[in-house]
Amino acid sequence: MSESPERSASIGELVLSLRGISKNFGAVSALTDIDFDVHAGEVVALVGDNGAGKSTLVKILAGVHQPSSGTIDFRGRAVTLPDPRAALTLGIATVFQDLALCENLDVVANIFLGNELSPLRLDEVAMEMRAWTLLNELSARIPSVREAVASLSGGQRQTVAIARSLLLEPKLILLDEPTAALGVAQTAEVLNLIDRVRARGLGVVMISHNMEDVRAVADRIVVLRLGRNNGVFEPDASNQDLVSAITGASNNAVSRRAERLRMERDHSGNAQAGEQRP
Amino acid sequence: MTAEKSTSAPLALDRADARVKHEAGLSGAVRAFLDRVRSGDLGSLPVIVGLVVIWTVFTSLNPVFVSSSNLVNLLFDCSTVGVIALGIVCVLMVGEIDLSVGSISGFASAMVGTLWVNQGWPVALAIIAALAFGALIGSLYALLFNRLGMPSFVSTLAGLLAVLGMQLYILGSTGSINLPYGSALVDFGQLMVMPKWVSHTLAAIPGLALLISGLRTFARRRAANLSAPSVTGLILRVVIITVGLELIVAYLNQSRGIPWMFGLFVGLVVAMNYALTRTKWGRSMTAVGGNREAARRAGIKVRAIYLSAFALCSLFAALGGVLAAARLASASQQAGTGDVNLNAIAAAVIGGTSLFGGRGSAYSALLGIIVIQSIASGLTLLDLSSSLRYMITGAVLAIAVIVDSLARRSRASHGRA
Numbered sequence: 001m002s003e004s005p006e007r008s009a010s011i012g013e014l015v016l017s018l019r020g021i022s023k024n025f026g027a028v029s030a031l032t033d034i035d036f037d038v039h040a041g042e043v044v045a046l047v048g049d050n051g052a053g054k055s056t057l058v059k060i061l062a063g064v065h066q067p068s069s070g071t072i073d074f075r076g077r078a079v080t081l082p083d084p085r086a087a088l089t090l091g092i093a094t095v096f097q098d099l100a101l102c103e104n105l106d107v108v109a110n111i112f113l114g115n116e117l118s119p120l121r122l123d124e125v126a127m128e129m130r131a132w133t134l135l136n137e138l139s140a141r142i143p144s145v146r147e148a149v150a151s152l153s154g155g156q157r158q159t160v161a162i163a164r165s166l167l168l169e170p171k172l173i174l175l176d177e178p179t180a181a182l183g184v185a186q187t188a189e190v191l192n193l194i195d196r197v198r199a200r201g202l203g204v205v206m207i208s209h210n211m212e213d214v215r216a217v218a219d220r221i222v223v224l225r226l227g228r229n230n231g232v233f234e235p236d237a238s239n240q241d242l243v244s245a246i247t248g249a250s251n252n253a254v255s256r257r258a259e260r261l262r263m264e265r266d267h268s269g270n271a272q273a274g275e276q277r278p
Numbered sequence: 279m280t281a282e283k284s285t286s287a288p289l290a291l292d293r294a295d296a297r298v299k300h301e302a303g304l305s306g307a308v309r310a311f312l313d314r315v316r317s318g319d320l321g322s323l324p325v326i327v328g329l330v331v332i333w334t335v336f337t338s339l340n341p342v343f344v345s346s347s348n349l350v351n352l353l354f355d356c357s358t359v360g361v362i363a364l365g366i367v368c369v370l371m372v373g374e375i376d377l378s379v380g381s382i383s384g385f386a387s388a389m390v391g392t393l394w395v396n397q398g399w400p401v402a403l404a405i406i407a408a409l410a411f412g413a414l415i416g417s418l419y420a421l422l423f424n425r426l427g428m429p430s431f432v433s434t435l436a437g438l439l440a441v442l443g444m445q446l447y448i449l450g451s452t453g454s455i456n457l458p459y460g461s462a463l464v465d466f467g468q469l470m471v472m473p474k475w476v477s478h479t480l481a482a483i484p485g486l487a488l489l490i491s492g493l494r495t496f497a498r499r500r501a502a503n504l505s506a507p508s509v510t511g512l513i514l515r516v517v518i519i520t521v522g523l524e525l526i527v528a529y530l531n532q533s534r535g536i537p538w539m540f541g542l543f544v545g546l547v548v549a550m551n552y553a554l555t556r557t558k559w560g561r562s563m564t565a566v567g568g569n570r571e572a573a574r575r576a577g578i579k580v581r582a583i584y585l586s587a588f589a590l591c592s593l594f595a596a597l598g599g600v601l602a603a604a605r606l607a608s609a610s611q612q613a614g615t616g617d618v619n620l621n622a623i624a625a626a627v628i629g630g631t632s633l634f635g636g637r638g639s640a641y642s643a644l645l646g647i648i649v650i651q652s653i654a655s656g657l658t659l660l661d662l663s664s665s666l667r668y669m670i671t672g673a674v675l676a677i678a679v680i681v682d683s684l685a686r687r688s689r690a691s692h693g694r695a
Contacts, residue, residue: 062575064574064575083574083577084574084575084576084577085577085579088577089577094575096575100569100571100572100575100576101569101572102564102565102568102569102572102573102636103568103569104564104567104568104569104636104637105561105564105565105568109561109564109565113561113562113565113572113573113576113578114562114573114576114577114578115576115577116558116561119557119558119559120557120558121556121557122556122557122558122561124495125495125498125499125502125504126502128292128502128504129291129502129503129504132291132292132504144292145292146292150689150690151692164576
């Protein structure tokens with residue numbers, strides 16, 4: 001009941017604020033001194049090369065890993081996320097890269113896993129209806145919600161995982177590579193969905209390697225490199241700037257110049273690619 | 279007819295996708311069943327086929343095997359190890375194992391003997407103490423597993439020896455304690471059978487319950503614009519189940535009738551089946567057995583689930599031990615040793631609960647123990663030694679695990695869990 005006024009009033013309010021987050025796995029520093037903000041009604045894209053620490057950051061926010069140091073503020077309060085349940089209760093929903101579905105359970109059971117209706121006498125009919133409603137909102141193409149997830153394709157599993165994240169009406173959604181396994185139409189549906197979620201005043205964090213998808217929906221693009229912040233970009237930043245930030249070439253004026261000269265030499269292909277982009 | 283009705287009606291919520299075959303009506307249900315079996319989703323089919331083979335062989339060798347009185351004895355014998363096997367189903371569901379159930383059952387029977395006969399405790403209190411001890415041992419395994427990461431295979435193997443030692447210790451030099459004949463506990467284990475009207479009434483309940491719940495589900499699904507299974511099929515199932523159960527009961531009533539102890543066992547199986555399939559706890563058990571990390575990320579308290587599985591398993595093992603003591607009217611050093619352990623585990627696996635976790639049913643304990651006890655009873659009737667019994671039971675177990683593995687591979691290649 002208290003949710004609707006909060007949700008409508010809070011557009012632009014700071015939902016999540018990380019300060020100085022570090023995470024070590026033994027001798028390896030996966031994240032070093034990360035600062036990261038998400039506002040309500042904002043889509044933040046998290047980009048970076050393989051091993052940049054994107055998934056680690058998402059797992060910290062989902063309560064799967066605990067940070068070695070640093071603070072997490074969620075909706076103005078300092079919080080700790082000791083386990084996934086704590087994150088879910090706060091209103092942080094996550095779609096993991098490996099989806100984290102139980103293959104031996106059917107679609108309905110997976111969507112409601114941990115949040116079943118009437119725990120002592122499972123309400124299968126109500127759960128199946130809600131599951132279809134969620135899946136239809138995503139324009140999902142799931143043949144049957146009573147089939148085990150093992151029989152679904154990669155894209156269908158992705159849709160099930162996204163449907164599950166929406167079940168609890170979260171305040172913040174973390175999507176780790178949400179479009180990696182999807183076809184053209186379903187990618188568009190997921191991007192539409194992200195737009196709809198943003199319009200409802202939720203914060204969205206999206207990890208993606210697909211710059212086109214990132215530009216299409218993101219309000220800000222945060223670049224990680226080797227576990228550190230490496231710049232924040234507007235979605236209209238040039239591809240070259242982004243790629244440089246991701247690969248680390250931008251720190252060096254000489255390399256930037258060399259890159260530019262090389263680009264100019266074989267400019268024809270690149271120029272066409274730039275014009276084709278809408 | 280049902281098929282035509284559903285196609286002419288507006289498209290149900292779950293029937294909008296044209297690519298999926300939806301079998302409708304009775305013939306459709308049969309086709310869907312054959313389809314499932316072919317792709318490796320066997321359910322209880324192998325064990326039922328196995329049971330038919332075993333019974334046919336033993337009956338042809340000695341017709342006494344299917345006599346009513348022999349079957350009643352069979353049911354008495356099933357109940358004790360069957361309850362233990364029910365506990366094994368719990369740990370197998372989460373993909374773990376408990377090798378110490380035999381020792382725990384032996385220790386529980388020794389506890390009841392010592393506390394009740396030697397120390398003069400009320401029998402109910404002695405039983406409760408034995409059950410509490412069982413649950414405690416299970417909780418200890420869960421603690422070792424959850425906090426120290428000790429594999430259940432090793433911790434329960436250690437428990438097997440330690441608890442066996444405790445059993446020998448409390449029985450002391452006498453080695454065995456006789457429970458008094460004529461006491462309620464021994465009567466329950468050896469004599470008490472249901473009056474005919476009770477057994478016939480109880481045999482009618484499953485069909486009735488299925489009918490009522492089936493019709494309610496049908497109405498609710500229709501109201502919710504979901505496709506509903508055919509009513510004809512439901513009624514057919516109800517009729518088959520009711521008639522079958524009533525015939526079995528009538529046959530068994532020709533001699534002594536249905537043992538109350540077996541009634542207790544079946545009651546526990548039905549309760550566990552409900553808990554595993556229709557509650558949040560059961561869903562969590564299946565999820566943890568299927569993909570532990572996914573269950574944890576869905577917010578399930580995985581450690582609590584493991585705790586409940588291990589504690590329930592040991593609790594059922596202790597209860598099985600108490601029932602075994604009642605059945606034998608004694609608590610001895612031999613109780614729970616020998617083949618009890620492996621029979622209980624074999625029963626769960628033969629019944630169709632997967633060793634790999636995440637797949638299984640409480641009914642597998644019931645079906646599996648009937649297979650094992652049938653072999654034991656048939657070979658006893660043929661006057662064959664226990665050496666042969668071990669070999670045959672071992673072969674049946676091996677076949678059951680092979681069927682499980684093959685079915686698992688086939689399911690994987692057919693895209694089923």
